[in-house]
Amino acid sequence: xxxxxxxACMDVRDGQVVKGVQFQQLRHAGDPGELAERYNxxxxxxxxxxxxxATIESRQxxxxxxxxxxxKIFLPxxxxxxxxxxxxxxxxxxxxxxxxSLNTAALRNPDLITTLARRYGSQAVIVxxxxxxxxxxxxxxVRSGTSDAARDAVExxxxxxxxGAGEILLTSMDRDGTRSGFDCEMTAxxxxxxxxxxxxxxxxxxxDHFADVFTRGHADxxxxxxxxxxxxxxxxxxxxxxxxxxxxxxx
Amino acid sequence: xxxxIDYGAGNLTSVRKALTSLGAEFATPASPSxxxxxxxxxxxxxxxxxxxxxxxxxxxxxxxxAVRSGTPLxxxxxxxxxxxxxxxxxxxxxxxxxxxxxxxxxxxxxxxxLKIPHVGWNALQAPRGPTGSAPQEKGSAxxxxxxxxxxxxxxxxxAHVYFTHSYAAPVxxxxxxxxxxxxTFSAVVERSNVFGVQFHPExxxxxxLQIIRNFLEVTRxx
Numbered sequence: 322x323x324x325x326x327x328x329a330c331m332d333v334r335d336g337q338v339v340k341g342v343q344f345q346q347l348r349h350a351g352d353p354g355e356l357a358e359r360y361n362x363x364x365x366x367x368x369x370x371x372x373x374x375a376t377i378e379s380r381q382x383x384x385x386x387x388x389x390x391x392x393k394i395f396l397p398x399x400x401x402x403x404x405x406x407x408x409x410x411x412x413x414x415x416x417x418x419x420x421x422s423l424n425t426a427a428l429r430n431p432d433l434i435t436t437l438a439r440r441y442g443s444q445a446v447i448v449x450x451x452x453x454x455x456x457x458x459x460x461x462x463v464r465s466g467t468s469d470a471a472r473d474a475v476e477x478x479x480x481x482x483x484x485g486a487g488e489i490l491l492t493s494m495d496r497d498g499t500r501s502g503f504d505c506e507m508t509a510x511x512x513x514x515x516x517x518x519x520x521x522x523x524x525x526x527x528x529d530h531f532a533d534v535f536t537r538g539h540a541d542x543x544x545x546x547x548x549x550x551x552x553x554x555x556x557x558x559x560x561x562x563x564x565x566x567x568x569x570x571x572x
Numbered sequence: 573x574x575x576x577i578d579y580g581a582g583n584l585t586s587v588r589k590a591l592t593s594l595g596a597e598f599a600t601p602a603s604p605s606x607x608x609x610x611x612x613x614x615x616x617x618x619x620x621x622x623x624x625x626x627x628x629x630x631x632x633x634x635x636x637x638a639v640r641s642g643t644p645l646x647x648x649x650x651x652x653x654x655x656x657x658x659x660x661x662x663x664x665x666x667x668x669x670x671x672x673x674x675x676x677x678x679x680x681x682x683x684x685x686l687k688i689p690h691v692g693w694n695a696l697q698a699p700r701g702p703t704g705s706a707p708q709e710k711g712s713a714x715x716x717x718x719x720x721x722x723x724x725x726x727x728x729x730x731a732h733v734y735f736t737h738s739y740a741a742p743v744x745x746x747x748x749x750x751x752x753x754x755x756t757f758s759a760v761v762e763r764s765n766v767f768g769v770q771f772h773p774e775x776x777x778x779x780x781l782q783i784i785r786n787f788l789e790v791t792r793x794x
Binding site: 322323324325326361366391392394395396397414415416417419441442443444445487488516517518539541542571 | 582583585586589590593618619620680685686687688689690691692693694695732734736737752753772774775776777780781
């Protein structure tokens with residue numbers, strides 16, 4: 322049986338993990354390779370490296386980071402943040418990324434989804450959607466959540482799928498950083514509208530939040546960042562909890 | 573020295589990294605005539621079966637000849653599908669044809685929310701026999717048989733590996749591990765010196781590395 326995936330996200334700036342790291346647990350503070358290795362031992366299913374600076378200088382640092390992570394773990398590795406062109410995607414893939422995550426660039430230039438899907442296959446192209454509730458719908462935001470894209474998340478997810486996206490990474494801006502749980506209604510709305518896997522993100526705080534998003538939210542995978550750095554919420558513990566609730570996981 | 577065949581279907585970085593970490597010596601032959609010099613062949617690949625069209629002709633002939641002379645061959649994902657006679661994904665492109673059978677599209681199941689592509693970690697199980705020959709009774713308990721096959725040495729049924737594909741080979745006599753995602757398909761095949769895996773061992777953590785290690789062991793034995 323296909324298991325529900327648990328994905329760890331590392332926000333990286335100039336080669337260092339910058340968000341949510343309990344530094345004292347690591348020998349070298351915030352080293353992405355070391356953190357990824359620890360996640361691998363704990364049983365993480367996938368790793369996402371998100372470049373949160375995305376400047377020209379940081380691109381070179383990013384390639385080194387991807388390389389360092391890809392050398393240490395043999396798990397699917399996604400790279401996102403500031404991928405605006407086929408060249409940006411190619412640099413990430415050449416450095417060792419299995420998938421690239423497109424956000425603003427996909428909305429601005431949806432042909433990029435198709436171009437990358439043809440070159441690397443749909444399985445390598447994730448479209449990331451940042452959205453917040455508005456009325457009965459879910460408004461999409463771009464440019465790191467600062468700009469209203471005037472699109473609805475469900476409609477955009479469908480369009481992205483038809484363009485060739487292989488997965489949707491859906492982040493609730495309302496829940497992000499709140500630790501109050503995933504937005505299960507929004508996740509279900511998108512998951513029910515597309516035939517490709519949906520990764521839920523934003524709001525992970527407790528073990529029950531993951532169980533909720535896999536059941537009520539119909540998510541295929543759930544992504545979190547800071548929660549996994551706390552000793553009381555290891556990936557192993559989370560997976561045991563989910564298995565006890567008959568949610569299929571890889572243990 | 574292992575030949576890693578690069579025919580432009582997907583990125584080989586991950587496969588190279590996995591082989592390097594296991595201490596394997598490998599190179600990418602520039603022309604089909606070089607294949608005979610290698611002690612083993614790996615055909616990786618992701619994407620559409622049409623991409624294997626690049627192998628039709630001299631590459632297919634050279635790889636076929638190497639296999640007939642006993643050289644171990646390991647097909648990964650699209651590379652495993654290519655071992656069969658062909659695929660419904662690109663019916664005009666012939667496979668290598670060293671394994672009987674044809675690759676078909678997975679059906680999925682909307683009611684059970686089993687989506688296509690089949691993306692993620694799923695379990696390897698001992699095959700119950702070729703598809704259709706011994707249908708499993710609904711609700712019956714999973715069988716207890718162990719995994720057999722040189723490529724599966726050291727692995728137990730239920731081991732999880734990472735898949736990402738929409739097409740798969742049926743369970744044939746050459747299947748040594750099957751996986752279920754609405755349909756049951758061949759996850760691992762083995763026939764004398766020919767091996768194939770539908771998933772990505774280079775992305776399947778310790779289980780995947782063990783499978784690659786097993787292939788390297790087979791190679792050493794030749």
